[in-house]
Amino acid sequence: MPIAISIKDLKKTYSNGFEALKGISLEVEEGDFFALLGPNGAGKSTTIGVLSTLVNRTSGVVSIFGKNVDTHVYETKLDLGVVPQEINFNQFEKVRDIVMAQAGYYGLPRKLASERCEKYLRKLGLWEKRDDRSRSLSGGMKRRLMIARALVHEPRLLILDEPTAGVDIELRRSMWEFLTGINEQGTTIILTTHYLEEAEQLCRNIAIIAEGKIVENTSMKLLLAELDSQVFVFDSADELKSDFEIDMEGVSVKIIDSHTFELTVPAVIQINEVFASLDRKSIPVRSMRNKTNRLEQLFLTKLNN
Amino acid sequence: MFSNxxxxxFETIVIKEIRRFARIWLQTLVPPAITITLYFVIFGNLIGRRIGEMGGFQYMEFIIPGLIMMAVIQNSYSNVVSSFFxxxxSNSVxxxxxxxxxxxxxxxxFIAGGMVRGLSVGAIVTTTSVFFSDLNIQHPIITLAVVLMTSIVFSLAGFINAVFANSFDDISIIPTFVLTPLIYLGGVFYSVQMLPPFWQFVSSLNPIFYMVNTFRYGILGSSDVNVFWAFMILAIFIIVLYSSCILLLRRGTGIRT
Incomplete structure (x- = not known):
């Protein structure tokens, strides 16, 4: 698979001496939906800043679709769409003007720019707001406007820096659907997010960055397979007995209240076996859920290590 | 990037700039016109009658080129500095x-945006001046060339100010403490020949003095400066400021981390 992004030994030291990136290397395949995770201050936004040329790197080599960003400035920028973490459009401008201006910066003729502008504003549910000043939009609409703006030149690579921060769950899910759609059409997507559920749902590959270093870079499937146990929360329809136990080796029980209990289940045990055991105990399970997101559990383990 | x-x-940036100042025309186009009209009424008409002639012209005629140039300088500068800053x-840069x-x-x-505003206000002031005095332009090409070049110089200067500015205070310091004194001491309201030799020398160090006087030469046909050298000075300023701006953009000073 061709490589969309190649980062080699990327270092960034800010003028105050803070080393944000300590020589990270990373490759993202074309067509991938890639998660870049890490705690606050880990270096995610600096990495994105370097890719989008808003941050001058100290050293290292960055290529986009095989082209060095230093020697192929125009081509690499043309392939790139960026949705930053902070709102970065003029809030006194009209929605349509913001997207049209961005199209103009990429050299799109007016007619094509107008068609694309309508296409993406409609797709992101902003067409009705096209003549409104952008400051009048809600937080979620502003984020969608930044996505429409980033897509107007139809880049091959889209970088989203926490695109769903502060967005309600309904809107977040509709954005997931939209992003999955454009990824299926071939756009490579790099996503940073604090919502690990989001990364788990959307992304095929993942890199975890901490203190300016990559601490994990693998596929989501392989990473999740590293979990040696999972904690499930069960709701019983009947009241639990105070001496309730489960007869499975390696599975531990913790009673939360009269109807709720937690089971820590090793990865080698299948959930079917757990249900069979609960059935033998005549415990009618009304519902079951993971106590914490699986990726969150791993994320914290990796960071602690 | 292909030339088209x-x-x-380029067109997108210019249209955006024009829209920006046109949208707030009550702040950008009307105030300078009112201020300069007041100059015409107070200095040109009321006080000017008592002054009589200056440099061989009626005082009103004498100050018109300087006031037009003052409007062009201030508005070219302020458009670029306020827009880019x-x-x-807002991070929209x-x-x-x-x-x-x-x-x-x-x-x-950005320069083109600054020039459009500077020249628009200049045109408003010129039109207003017709109500106070006859305007017979003696050297139209020189007049046009000097006003265009001056507008470029101050648009570039405004850009540099915006690049280094970190707060709204920073974009008002230079216009208030540098630009305004230089304009007022640049021969807008008087002929330097009235000054003692030392102050004539000091005036000769003020670049705005050359711009105002060359513009006055274009309109009235009389000037305190050598027009050729004035154009040379303008050209040098444009080259130096333009190169500095490109260098600052390349380095990402004030705009990239």
Whole structure:
């Protein structure tokens, strides 16, 4: 698979001496939906800043679709769409003007720019707001406007820096659907997010960055397979007995209240076996859920290590 | 970037700049027109009658070129400084920086925006001046050339101010403490020949003095300066400031981390 992004030994030291990136290397395949995770201050936004040329790197080599960003400035920028973490459009401008201006910066003729502008504003549910000043939009609409703006030149690579921060769950899910759609059409997507559920749902590959270093870079499937146990929360329809136990080796029980209990289940045990055991105990399970997101559990383990 | 793409990008920046100042015309176009009209009424008409002649012309006629130039200088400068700093402040400058627009196209777009505003206000002031005095332009090409070049110089200067500015105070310090004194001491209201030799020498160090007097030469046909040297000075300023702006953009001073 061709490589969309190649980062080699990327270092960034800010003028105050803070080393944000300590020589990270990373490759993202074309067509991938890639998660870049890490705690606050880990270096995610600096990495994105370097890719989008808003941050001058100290050293290292960055290529986009095989082209060095230093020697192929125009081509690499043309392939790139960026949705930053902070709102970065003029809030006194009209929605349509913001997207049209961005199209103009990429050299799109007016007619094509107008068609694309309508296409993406409609797709992101902003067409009705096209003549409104952008400051009048809600937080979620502003984020969608930044996505429409980033897509107007139809880049091959889209970088989203926490695109769903502060967005309600309904809107977040509709954005997931939209992003999955454009990824299926071939756009490579790099996503940073604090919502690990989001990364788990959307992304095929993942890199975890901490203190300016990559601490994990693998596929989501392989990473999740590293979990040696999972904690499930069960709701019983009947009241639990105070001496309730489960007869499975390696599975531990913790009673939360009269109807709720937690089971820590090793990865080698299948959930079917757990249900069979609960059935033998005549415990009618009304519902079951993971106590914490699986990726969150791993994320914290990796960071602690 | 292909040349037609560059042109579209340039056009986009210029249209955006014109829209910006046109949208707030009550703040950008009307106040300078009112201020300069007051200058015409108070200095030109009321006080000017008592002054009589200056440099061989009626005082009103004498000050008109300087007041037009003052409007062009202030508005070219303030358009670029406020627009570019505003974009820095709201981070919307990032739209431009992540796009493939070359630095010189970005710069040229902002200069053109500054020139359109500077010349628009200059045109309003010129039209207003017709109500106070006859305006017979003696050397139209020189007049046009000097006003265009001056507008470019101050648009570039405004850009540099915006690049280094970190707060709204920073974009008002230079216009208030540097630009305004230089304009007022640049021979807008008087002929330097009235000054003692030492102050004539000091005036000769003020670049605005050359711009105002060359513009006055274009309109009235009389000047305190050598027109050729004045154009040379303007050309040198444009080259130096333009190169500095390109260097600052390339380095990302004030706009990239």
């Amino acid at each position: 793409h560059k042109y579209i990008a 505003g974009q820095k402040f 990032e739209e431009l920086l992540v796009s493939p627009v070359p630095n010189y196209v970005i710069l040229t777009g």
